[in-house]
Amino acid sequence: MPEATHYKNSTDDTLVALYRKEGSLDVAGELYNRYMPLVYGVCLKYLKDREESRDAVMQLFEKLVTVLREHEVANFKSWLYVTARNHCLMQLRAQKSRQQKEIPGFLMENALATHPEEAPETEANLNKLEKCIETLAPEQKQCVQLFYLKQLCYKEIVLATGFEDNRVKSYIQNGKRNLKICMEQHG
The missing domain is CATH 1.10.10.10 (Winged helix-like DNA-binding domain superfamily/Winged helix DNA-binding domain)
Known part of the structure; x- marks a missing residue:
């Protein structure tokens, strides 16, 4: 198993394949560290709240460690961007539905x-x-x-x-x- 410092030179595809094979949180952590600023930026763009965006980033990382093992991901960066956007949109929908009265x-x-x-x-x-x-x-x-x-x-x-x-x-x-x-x- 490579040391965490060797992960820095690995491609996203290599890290995704390694994570799917071994399930190492160090590998997932490297992917997370690479794209955390991107994910945070996406969340901030949609949620418009720093604290909610930080929470969303953590929720996405938790989601990442399970979803990556279950699904084939061709382009990790694009997939992560879409996943982050969809997560934020679902949060906004949930907030909107809580704000609207279900019963008149x-x-x-x-x-x-x-x-x-x-x-x-x-x-x-x-x-x-x-x-x-x-x-x-x-x-x-x-x-x-x-x-x-x-x-x-x-x-x-x-x-x-x-x-x-x-x-x-x-x-x-x-x-x-x-x-x-x-x-x-x-x-």
């Missing part, structure tokens, strides 16, 4: 208790929602009801419906979008 305010349990003067409006919104749910395609309707009303997770919906996992996600996403459009049109 009029469906909150305490909406009537907090704003009793809005009770007629809440009732009207619930009626609109029920009518809009009825307009959904049967698969969307079933998945939306199971996910939002019965609060089942994706796997439970897959088992209950027999739909594939990606179909369930698609039905829920499209159903949610169609409900929003319907609610806005009948608002």
Whole structure:
């Protein structure tokens, strides 16, 4: 096994092949050290926060040590760039979805208790929602009801419906979008 100083003269392809063969963290560490500034720059470009970018770099290194052993990588630098970009985009999507309200305010349990003067409006919104749910395609309707009303997770919906996992996600996403459009049109 070469010493860590010999890794500096090795090509990325050689290091990737060596890492896939032996799983040495020294080899992965050399790849990490070579491209950490690139990865940090990509993360900073997308996340626009130094601390989040540092965390993302560490998460990517943790991901790198497992993914590199499982996948064939032809051009390490390009692959790492795309992997870093995708990681950041997924983080941004996750942040955005946490910020957006999954359930409209009029469906909150305490909406009537907090704003009793809005009770007629809440009732009207619930009626609109029920009518809009009825307009959904049967698969969307079933998945939306199971996910939002019965609060089942994706796997439970897959088992209950027999739909594939990606179909369930698609039905829920499209159903949610169609409900929003319907609610806005009948608002």
